[in-house]
Amino acid sequence: MDNDTRSQILAELRSRHAARKRADEDVKAARDRLTRGGDIKPEFEFELMGLFARNELSAAVTIWALAAIFALASMFWAPWFEGSLWLTLVIASKVILLELCRRFVAHARHDSDLKLWRRRFILAELFCGVVWAGFALVGMGAGGSEPFSSHVFIFASLIVLLAVRMTFTSPMMSLLYVGTIPMTIAVSTRLIMMGEPFYYALAAMAVGVHIYFVFLAKGIRQTTLQMLAFRAEKDMLIAELHEEKLVSDEARRRAEAGSKAKSRFLATMSHELRTPLNAIMGFSEVMKDEMFGQHSAPVYREYANDIYDSGRHLLQLINEILDLSRIEAGRYELVEERAHLGDIAQDCQRLLTLRADSKGLEVSMEIDSDLPQVWVDVRAMRQICLNLLSNAIKFTPKGGRVSLAVGQAADGGQILIIRDTGPGIPADEIPKVLQAFGQGSLAHETAEGGTGLGLPIVKSLIELHGGTFDLSSELRKGTEVRVFLPPKRVLATVAPLQPLGAERHRQPTPPPTRKPRLKVTPRPPSPLRPTRVA
CATH class of the missing domain: 1.20.900 (Dbl Homology Domain; Chain A)
Incomplete structure (x- = not known):
């Protein structure tokens, strides 16, 4: 049940309770008037x-x-x-x-x-x-x-x-x-x-x-x-x-208890599931690759491959649930460093090339050559790009086209754009796909299955960086996703005060008339890291 349906049910229950309460009060007041003979x-x-x-x-x-x-x-x-x-x-x-x-x-x-x-x-x-x-x-x-x-x-x-x-x-x-x-x-x-x-x-x-x-x-x-x-x-x-304060305090206490139970459950799940999964994936990989000899029946290799793929899917689901839980609990810590957003996008495109080729998709890339570095969590930005690219490849039918672009935003930040020619998302379903485990109806019918956690994780991670996430789609024509990094994440470069090597060729001449130094107007330094000299 989604949040909108739950909210409608709660509002209807509250209105019924209020109407019942008013009716009870009217009956009581009428009974009192009859008993007292007055108003x-x-x-x-x-x-x-x-x-x-x-x-x-x-x-x-x-x-x-x-x-x-x-x-x-x-x-x-x-x-x-x-x-x-x-x-x-x-x-x-x-x-x-x-x-x-x-x-x-x-x-x-x-x-x-x-x-x-x-x-x-x-x-x-x-x-x-x-x-x-x-x-x-x-x-x-x-x-x-x-x-x-x-x-x-x-x-x-x-x-x-x-x-x-x-x-x-x-x-x-x-x-x-x-x-x-x-x-x-x-x-x-x-x-x-x-x-x-x-x-x-x-x-x-x-x-x-x-x-x-x-x-x-x-x-x-x-x-x-x-x-x-x-x-x-x-x-x-x-x-x-x-009374409402008491109810809210009790609800807060239960929520805190539920949050602690959820954290304990996720920690236990992380340990109890990862350990056997490593064995399952390791042994199934050995069996599908036939490292110790060929199988007597070829179908065993297919079974081992299915076991390996299922284990990898389950491990990915566990990782996504844990990431989303840490983000919602406010415990996701960014490990920030400087990096090129274009390099991260190229790495992600190379990782998914085989998958795109297997579906016969055309993947194009356009990256500005003079983009400055950004101060980001590289792992988080790679996860953002991988999730968006894998979604585009997953929901684009064979023979379709996926494009990736990285450039300068109008406000001085940087922007990552991913477009596809998939089935698109109806306008009324866009809020649904941005929720945890939410999927569009057409995409669910025409593409591979998924967990519905990719877009919520992307939205949460980019908001942790202070950026914004924008999804627009047209039915039967495709989807476009834009990820904006704010200007404060862009590291500005400062030009050198004098040409490199000029100090080696200076001649001992009389001191000339003082000339004004070259004025450099650098970009305002990022609050996350001091301005560096290129």
Whole structure:
């Protein structure tokens, strides 16, 4: 199974898992709504109750101070004992509510009975609301002789109370209703009882202000819910990241263990297979060459030749697998030295001449004569050239043509080009043939069998040199492979400062006028080796 198919399967599995997870969450949310009779999640409802309780505890002194101010102000139009009685009731109701809030903060948990706590809060807040509504009754026994300022002050106190309770009880709208509606009803009733249009207008304004504050409280509550949702989503993301980190750590540990097992296996395979292979190839070569006499049956020689070829193929496969494994593990070390890329190409062409002649192929070579030396791993470059040439010869039918060219690249580097007239590779199969054990469909049908490791090894080796690998092919017309060595791999030559041997023929003449030396502008030195003088 190739990487693209594997990626598609993994993506499909992830999408199915995500869809199943979303469906489960929707079912759970619907079940929770049916159980609770609302749209708020249990954890959100607990957080909203906790927010209300903490707000009440943090502003306890402020509410008591506000009630004391109202009680003192009421003494201007009402007897002092009425204001004192009202203040006492406010303090008592507030103590009950604060004690309930303190217990909730100290003992309540997510799995607590939230309905019971909600009922307790509603009753305590209702008691507070009724007590605060009693402020509108302070001084009403004066027989209508209350001053105008008292009614205005009571109206203003209603607005202040609505603002305070909206701030504290907005997380739980039911508490806002039971805590403020009694006060609004009491104030509106007192103003209507005055029997004047002005007070009717104040009563209507009191109701309108109450409705306005209710809408503001709903907006604040919605913002709070969004804040809690974002925080829950953040916590969920953090938990998922932690889980993914654990999974990735486990996957990395398994990958490292697998890499070590792979290295041990390859080392064992290298030793355990090479040793008998040497014996098999050696004895089969002796038998096929009939060194100790002719076989009684000629077919034995053919069998020995087949055994030798099979052993050589297996040894080549082992070497290629080991090379590719070392490259992938980052353990392939380049043994660099200076060499001529054209000489390496000629050596490889000579090694494969007999093979090309046996298939009746025409092999042409074109190498620039003035190419400078390059700083490369000679063994790796020879393997690159041999793999590409052997592929071209292998996949080119009889009577075809293979060409090899080495020249200067446009950027100052050097380029190796190999062309053939084989069946070509479809465009959609080029990524496949560049993978380990990947082969094109047409080449697999029309040519000799192979391991599919040649091109991946070539690509990896040239990338170790800092170069690039380019493969282009046209179906039924052939394939062209270009291997580029970067300019930093090219060793620049520096011209001598004076002609050789000139120091032997110098005459003792008076020192002439100083002449400027010949300026030489060499190619920038390679970072891999200092510039050398030719």
